[in-house]
Amino acid sequence: MPTAEFHLFLPQMRMTMPDLVERARAAEAAGFTGMALMDHFAPPLAEEHSMWEAMTTAGWLLASTSTLKVSHLVLCDAFRHPAMLARQAVTLDHASGGRFELGIGWGSVPDEFDRFGVAPRTPSGRVARLNESLEVMRALWTGKPVDYEGKFHTLHDAVQNPTPLDQLPIIIGGAGERTLKIVSAHADWWNLPIYALDKLDELRPQAGGARVSIQEMVAFVPSESARADVVALAQKRFGTTGLGSNVLIGTADELREHYEERCARGVERFYVWFLDFAMPDTLRAFGRDVVGAFAA
Numbered sequence: 001m002p003t004a005e006f007h008l009f010l011p012q013m014r015m016t017m018p019d020l021v022e023r024a025r026a027a028e029a030a031g032f033t034g035m036a037l038m039d040h041f042a043p044p045l046a047e048e049h050s051m052w053e054a055m056t057t058a059g060w061l062l063a064s065t066s067t068l069k070v071s072h073l074v075l076c077d078a079f080r081h082p083a084m085l086a087r088q089a090v091t092l093d094h095a096s097g098g099r100f101e102l103g104i105g106w107g108s109v110p111d112e113f114d115r116f117g118v119a120p121r122t123p124s125g126r127v128a129r130l131n132e133s134l135e136v137m138r139a140l141w142t143g144k145p146v147d148y149e150g151k152f153h154t155l156h157d158a159v160q161n162p163t164p165l166d167q168l169p170i171i172i173g174g175a176g177e178r179t180l181k182i183v184s185a186h187a188d189w190w191n192l193p194i195y196a197l198d199k200l201d202e203l204r205p206q207a208g209g210a211r212v213s214i215q216e217m218v219a220f221v222p223s224e225s226a227r228a229d230v231v232a233l234a235q236k237r238f239g240t241t242g243l244g245s246n247v248l249i250g251t252a253d254e255l256r257e258h259y260e261e262r263c264a265r266g267v268e269r270f271y272v273w274f275l276d277f278a279m280p281d282t283l284r285a286f287g288r289d290v291v292g293a294f295a296a
Contacts, residue, residue, distance in 0.1 A: 004263050004270060005213075007069070008023065013038075014043075023283070026280040027278070028066070030284050031287045032291060033269075036071045036271055041079075041115075071102070073103050076104075076105065077106055078119065078120065085102075086140045089164075093165055097165070102171065131182050138186070140160045146158045170186055184210070185208070191214065194246055211268050215271035216246070216273065217275060219233070227251075263294075
């Protein structure tokens with residue numbers, strides 16, 4: 001059995017903070033390596049629901065666990081000045097003993113930029129800003145004075161301390177040519193979108209030395225007698241097209257086989273987005289019967 005990391009992906013919406021802590025602790029106890037949140041000004045396609053801020057929530061979950069890594073899929077670069085984000089990341093790094101990972105991207109919901117007045121609005125501008133932000137943060141993490149003149153950021157004799165405990169892991173997702181250049185230059189992990197999985201071998205050389213992760217929505221079938229109900233719930237929530245067509249439905253045996261095939265193709269980390277909002281019983285069963293097999 002190949003080795004692999006399993007991280008829980010759980011958007012911090014439609015839940016209380018105690019609910020999120022319960023899920024984080026259940027995932028930790030079940031053998032998950034980490035947990036990832038989302039980053040938006042409002043829940044995409046679900047603005048009627050409540051949602052917690054991304055970095056604050058990450059800090060609270062790190063404080064509420066002892067081994068779980070916490071990250072985001074992904075923070076939106078344009079929402080924060082890179083010097084502030086660099087400071088926040090190092091603070092969480094030290095507070096958690098090295099359990100924070102910086103997942104960052106250039107924004108996945110264009111309408112959000114218009115409604116909340118965030119710039120730059122064009123894809124090319126957002127990609128360019130992300131590259132500058134990563135250059136600024138990595139320079140600040142050296143602890144040495146930084147002079148930087150870019151299109152979006154300007155720093156003069158800027159210094160930040162402390163520096164990260166070790167190399168602070170960076171996660172970047174995407175499959176476009178411009179994004180992959182940034183992945184190659186800056187990322188420790190490349191999160192490959194599921195729609196581009198069939199191009200993994202073709203795109204892999206462009207990602208440099210970054211390790212490969214993927215995110216998939218999972219409808220866990222605890223027993224054959226429950227399969228019909230699980231399938232019905234998946235169809236009710238997401239239908240059979242779009243996102244619904246990519247829901248992975250299976251028992252522990254089926255899911256282990258699926259992840260083994262992904263590992264054979266070079267995927268080393270799986271972000272699991274559970275259809276049932278990661279109920280603790282689901283996390284325990286998945287941890288025992290799926291995560292445990294790979295850990296062994």
